[in-house]
Amino acid sequence: MSDASIQQGVKHGRKRILFVSPLNVASNNGMMQRQIQILNFLNNSDVDLELLSLYSSPSEVNEWLDELKIKASALNGFFAILVRLIGIAWYGGNVILCNKLKWIDAFHFPIRIPAPRRLLDRYDRIVCYYPWGFPLLGLDRAGAKVVVDLGDVMADRHDRIGTRRWISLSKEDESAILNSNARCIAITRDDQGEFQRLYGLTLPVIPFLPPGYAQLRSLPPSIQARKVGFLAALGYQNEEVVKALASEEFLACMQAAGIELLIAGGICAAIPEHLRAAIQKSGGQVLGRVANLEAFYSQVGVILNPVGPSTGVKIKSVEALLAGRGSSRRNMELMRNCWSSSQIRSPC
Structure with missing residues (x-):
């Protein structure tokens, strides 16, 4: 200037x-x-x-x-x-x-x-x-x-x-x-x-509001009740979440219940081929990066929102609520680099 x-x-x-x-x-x-x-x-x-x-x-x-x-x-x-x-x-x-x-x-x-x-x-x-x-x-x-x-x-x-x-x-x-x-x-x-x-300090709170919140709020009610989405950026915590989601136990439960898992975002670039194949074999999809939030939320009825440090829970909870999508919050606490697929309860 x-x-x-x-x-x-x-x-x-x-x-x-x-x-x-x-x-x-x-x-x-x-x-x-x-x-x-x-x-x-x-x-x-x-x-x-x-x-x-x-x-x-x-x-x-x-x-x-x-x-x-x-x-x-x-x-x-x-x-x-x-x-x-x-x-x-x-x-x-x-x-x-x-x-x-x-x-x-x-x-x-x-x-x-x-x-x-x-x-x-x-x-x-x-x-x-x-x-x-x-x-x-x-x-x-x-x-x-x-x-x-x-x-x-x-x-x-x-x-x-x-x-x-x-x-x-x-x-x-x-x-x-x-x-x-x-x-x-x-x-x-x-x-x-x-x-x-x-x-001992009480700070003011200014909550997150996604830039495209108006578009999210205008999305029609989802008819994709059996489609569960996970949207995540590239990062270590999210890589570990995907490993848990792609476990044989979790995918078998999803498939038996007729629920389709959709994974999107930058995290898709880090999904190994064997996990990608397992997700697709169970009827799920690995979408990769999406053009905008509406493109993702319009395809799903429920958002899988892991609760834990650096999982994006603050951001994704707000997005799901604005889009009128359900949010299934599961405790996926990282304990000294050890993730257990048993921590993810059946969505059935």
Whole structure:
């Protein structure tokens, strides 16, 4: 955004907003849907909006914004490039040291790159999606103008989910964010309760609402009562869920009951051929990526929604309710990398 446009914004009293996030425009998961929800809200407000991506390049972000018809632009220049490189290095380095080699217990911040004061002062509001950009950029210095959409409870996350995947912050780092002057937001009542238990703080909740919620609500009642769907992004937890769903016991029960299992989303790319063949042999389908949510939900009557950390339960529960589809919630708790197909009860 040029200096002229900034001056124009001041002249007309338009607020300037900076959206900071580990935005990966190539993904299409719950994280992405939440970010689109936030950006659409900001886009519908009378603001000048800029994005600082800690992953995708400014050119990639601008192209993505154009596709979504969001009136915003990616922050560019030396600082934006430096932040992106450090963000990628921070994430990759912690994945290796914490998740792979297990040399450290949580993601740390050995290198921080505080945003220049003139950059912080430029904006009326800074919206930080996911917490780790907050300490990385020293956003505590911006005080109450910062809003942090926490996304998940990340303190000691590896212990809670039972495996070293994704980001796990130390309780001290997460507490520092929550006890700063920033306004922190939880995405569900369950997360709100967990933050209350851990830190004694009651956070406001802004629930997830999928960008295409109007289309989901307009879907006609399903006549596919015997079709059960599982929609998931590519990821370790979902790979383990598919292994359980494709077990001989579960598929035999589905087939005997005349229930067809439909699996869709990025997870389909990770399904081994022998599991894919077993699903299809039982009368199920592996659909792959779908063009949009309506294309999937219009084919099923019930959504299989695993309950457990990092299974997308927050996102998929809302989608199923909006689409008027039943949601069969099953406890598929990951226990130290051991999944048991017996945890999935018969849908019959």
